[in-house]
Amino acid sequence: MNYNFDQLYDRRRTGSIKWDFNQRIFGREDVLPLWVADMDFLAPEAVVEALVNRAKHGIYGYTDGMDEYYDSLTAWMAERHNWQIQRDWIVFSPGVVPALNELVRALTKPGEKVLLQSPVYPPFFQAIKNHGREVVNSRLNLVDGRYLMDFEDLEEKFAGGVKMMILCSPHNPVGRVWRREELERLGQLCLTYDVLVISDEIHSDLIYDGYRHIPLASLTPELASQSIVCTAPSKTFNLAGLQTSNLIIPNEKYRAAYKSSAGLTGIHHPNLFGITALETAYREGREWLEQLMVYLRGNLEFLTSFTARELPQLGVVQPEGTYLVWLDFRALNLEPKALQEFLVHKAGVGLNAGYSFGPGGEGFERINIGCPRSILTEGLERIKRAWA
Structure with missing residues (x-):
């Protein structure tokens, strides 16, 4: 079917953060x-219909993802990003920002250094500061209208004791889709200096013609073991209010540490409607x-x-x-x-x-x-x- 993106919809009086405040x-x-x-x-439309049908069931008790939930996500990653992931790597989070906070808390110690690349999504800074970790910044360089990583600066910072890096891929706000050679060079530095990479890939499906998103963890098994990918259907299909995202954590040690930490805050199961929306969007969107x-x-x-x-x-x-x-x-x-x-x-x-x-x-x-x-x-x- 043809979708009309020119159509105006009044979002006022819906509790919209964007329009009501x-x-x-x-x-x-x-x-x-x-x-x-x-x-x-x-x-x-398929997502809207699925949500309406689920709402009509009338019982909204405790829920969790069944096979369809995991199958839709693994199939999407394979078809869209050529990345074969295993079901047991997938861990639920109500959002990428809560996940970043939990990962910093679970996988670093107070006072340890966490690196990011500014200008970058503001909650990255807060996720580090919230838990008493030290922000280390490696600024991106604007060269001929395009932002580039400063690999020399990255290596110097990594050698100075950085324990974790939060990567934005694609990058928000500068819009870079990192190329394979850039990711490979970054990944090699992270392996050399034993830096765990948290890769926020929430915008990974929104790629313009001529570019291709490559999940960092898909490059090599070694890098998969040294990285955690944060993903969600929220940006792709405009579902942010349903509070459903997933972490892909191939390393069992990191996965167990995250689950243990998240359990302390009582985070266990996805939103009922978030489950329905994710399954339908990845299957029919x-x-x-x-x-x-x-x-x-x-x-x-x-x-x-x-x-x-x-x-x-x-x-x-x-x-x-x-x-x-x-x-x-x-x-x-x-x-x-x-x-x-x-x-x-x-x-x-x-x-x-x-x-x-x-x-x-x-x-x-x-x-x-x-x-x-x-x-x-x-x-x-x-x-x-x-x-x-």
Whole structure:
């Protein structure tokens, strides 16, 4: 079937973080929200129907994933990412952010060093600090409009006693889809210096033509044993509110440690509707996802052409994956918080402040293009008028 991603849906009064809390988040109600990473599109029709049918059953007792749950995930990984995973590697989590916190707590000790690569998703920093670990940052380098890993800096930091690395793959917010040779070089460094890699691959299905996501743990058995992959259908199929994600942990020692730690907080079973949505999305959502990626590519091309024509001073870092785009506002010469004030109170748009992504984010903003083109157009027109 054909999906209409231009269709507008009113998300107000649904408890939407994106649409119902402008006053609390931005200090004014009339901001156009183009920030938090969920999309303004309906989930695949098959998922909606499956959830409605499950709701009609009328009994919502304790549940857990049956064979269909695991089979749908293992089949998706094999078909989509050419990665053969075993059922017993899969461990449930209500979300990737809770999982990151649990993994830091379970697999490192207070005071130990955990590395990340900024600018990067802000909860990475918090997951390290929450548990008394030391943040070690290896900044990505922006070279000719494209972000690259600094392997020399990584090796120096690893040699300084880093115990764990949190990798963002694909990278949020800069949109890089790491190439095989980059992952292999990173993986070799992690093996050499005995660094455990937590790879957040939640955006791994949202890849533009010409690029391919490679799960870090799929490269070699040795690296699989030294890494943990965090995944979920939430970004792919717009299911974040159902609080269902999975960790893929090939190493039995790490898997047992995570389960033991998670058990202390009482986390045991997936959400009933999350189970249904995951099974259905991975089994029947491919056509919807293919059409989504065509639409997102169109949004990206529209954004790029609009800024080139109407806002040539505004830089667009071209993403290779995700529906998030990293915008370069440095031509405005505003301090980081002044830039956010400008966008909220002059332009009336709500973007993610670049400085919140850590060193290297100053002067940038993250925009979410996972919306009907008319909403994206309105947001860009607002920025244009304010800039003028």
